Amino acid sequence: MLIQKFGGTSVGSAQRIKDLVKLVVSPTQKIVVLSAMSGTTNALVEINNALYSKKTSHANELISNLKNNYLKVIAELYSKPESLAKATNLITNHFEYIKNFTMDMFTANEEKAILAQGELLSTAMFHYYLEEIGIDSVLLPALNFMRIDANDEPDMNYIETNLKLELAKFSKTILFITQGYICRNSFGEIDNLKRGGSDYTASIIGAAIRSEEVQIWTDIDGMHNNDPRIVNKTHPIKELSFDEAAELAYFGAKILHPTCILPAQKRNIPVRLKNTMEPEAEGTLIANLITKEGIKAVAAKDDIIAINIKSDRMLLAHGFLRAVFEIFERFKTPIDMITTSEVAVSLTIDKNLHLDEILKELKEIAVVEVEKDQTIICIVGQLPKGKPGYGFKILEALKDIPLRMVSYGGSANNISVLVSSAHKKDALMALNKGIFNY
């Protein structure tokens, strides 16, 4: 069974929804995972904010605006009066449900329930459209099988068992449709896999049923060697190993959700990035492959905070790094990059939720300096550690850029540097020239 995930822009208008048909209808049995129509989840977040701050009339206005957008879409999407009536009913029900919350106390559970409406709508609308044009499909309710555990991790056993139960009800069906992003939590309440989580849904489903391939369809032709929004010339990458793709997704290549790779990688399910606008293009294949040696891509991650921790006690002492790491651990704050000298360590974080508390505790054991607005530039590929040349090539390309940290040798797939965000554009351009000859 194949998994195909389509993002918000691929279902972003009546025309785009119609255009999806030719991409999903084939003799291959598949599960199609859909995001909400583009803009919807953001609009739902705004509605939540208004409800939370008790701005009821503003919330009502936002709700009506969004509802009207949907009414316009369905008027264009369906041509048979029965389908239009059914879709009107669907939209009325979902928006009545959202409106109900304006009268009550507003809690975190309700917020999640509202956020789930976008995917519930897009999948039902697509399902009705297929029905109208005479194509059989089954709508699988993600809330019946997608679940996260108490640590917010996908509950793979539960998902596998329950998804298989759902699928077994329809042994002859070729085309299944389900919602990305939404799930239940360990209490059975409606929850989600965090923003952009539909990719994650696709990978989890692919892993759960040991799919032959997970396809992530977006509107660019795969993962590129550099950020096309910043540099003039880039090219799509044909193949990436799971490890290379995970580094790129984590360090800023926007095309793929960072956590998406993991479930597929664990069960060795290939992930293919495809372009909705250019379905024939190869895209990028991410799999358990030994790819060619060399640098494949660079990506940048902004909003990084660098923390320099210096202590005489580190000199010839053991246990100092543990004391430092324990502080980050206590505040559940992941560390991205680390470099050390005999008396100091520099590290980076991208979550500043507990920055003040962390700094307070660090200052009890060391002299601490903080620099905000930093960017990690990560250079990814097959870069065997013992081989000469790669470090030189990167540093030579970056010779005019002030570097704050350099991390080399942690993995054979990644060399990272930290620069002030003001130098990010120049750094990406310099790498594009020095490494990719653009």
Ligand code: ASP
């Ligand atoms: N609709 C959700 C979001 O906008 C999930 C997704 O699109 O992947 O974040």
Ligand code: MG
């Ligand atoms: Mg996305």
